[in-house]
Amino acid sequence: ATTIHFDDNAKLILWEDMYNNLAELKGIIKEKVNDKIKDPKSKIVKSNLLFFDKRNYKGNPWTSINGIMLIGMISFWGYYIVTHPAKQNILILIPLFMCLFFYLFFGIQMNYFTIDAENLIIKNHFFPWKNKLYNLNDISEFVIESPYRRSNSLRIITKEFRSKLFGAGSLRDKHWREFRDDMIKLGIPVRADTSIG
Incomplete structure (x- = not known):
């Protein structure tokens, strides 16, 4: 806000x-x-960038709540398909569509972050083709927030006031603290609108 x-x-x-x-x-x-305007301005400390080459901020996607829920749903529907053979071939599509739905639903919240050179790269555990690139010099600030009934997320606000939210369900509080501390060392303000310890 x-x-x-x-x-x-x-x-x-x-x-x-x-x-x-x-x-x-x-x-x-x-x-x-x-x-x-009294907002803190981001000012990248170039000398600190040398220490952040290829730094990843990610957790284990399979031990996160999203990963456990996905494994549970796929296991349930897989068991259902095996124990209840479809009388018609079209009926087998219903559980398969449910598995696909849950894969997409939980997958969009499984982003993680990488610092490479002067860029922040947003990648996804479940969608390996997804790569979103932000130049660190274009970022005004980060906001760590917890949207209603979703994973903790990172809002990236650019200097043109554009804002984009990325759910990061695999990150634990220790990863969020490490990300916050590292970005502050780089000179980019970070607000935490949720408790990360």
Whole structure:
């Protein structure tokens, strides 16, 4: 969320999820009142980048709650297929579609992060073809948050105020703390809107 404090102590809160054009709105506000903005600015410390080459922030996807739920669902439907032979070939598709649904549902929350050179790369345990690249110099700040009934996630906010949320279900609190501490050493502000210890 973005909070605007006025001179009369009133404040206006703009929630990320409520506005489709919040990036443009923040850009306009920055143009008008740039000298009064008190957000910490990211400033990459180039000398520290040498220590972060090929650094991964990921946990074990199979021991996370998402991995356990996925294994449980696939095991249940696999057992069901074996013990209840389909009278018609089309009926076997129902459990297969359920397995695919759960694979996709839990898979989108299984991202992990890699620092390579001056880039943050978002990869996925279950979708190996997924690679999203952000230049660290383009990132304004990180927010670690816990969306309702989903895995802890990393929100990346760019200097153009664009925001993207990546669920990271395999990361434990120790991985989040390591990520937070490392990004602060690099000079990028990190807010934790959830408890990571």
